[in-house]
Amino acid sequence: MRVLEALTAEIKAGTYGPGDRIPSEAELCARFKVARETARRAVRVLRERGVVETEWGKGSRVVGGTSPTE
Numbered sequence: 001m002r003v004l005e006a007l008t009a010e011i012k013a014g015t016y017g018p019g020d021r022i023p024s025e026a027e028l029c030a031r032f033k034v035a036r037e038t039a040r041r042a043v044r045v046l047r048e049r050g051v052v053e054t055e056w057g058k059g060s061r062v063v064g065g066t067s068p069t070e
């Protein structure tokens with residue numbers, strides 16, 4: 001899952017910090033040339049790990065004080 005790996009690496013590197021919005025599903029699809037379900041799955045895994053939280057209609061944001069794991 002290169003989308004998940006890339007987002008995890010960017011969060012670890014500080015590209016997206018606590019409170020920052022991560023790219024939308026549409027943006028991830030365009031950037032990685034993947035299907036929407038693939039982008040959705042990557043965000044879902046980050047949400048399950050407690051790295052991001054998603055608010056309907058507003059997107060997903062990095063949760064403060066998290067350390068993503070691979």
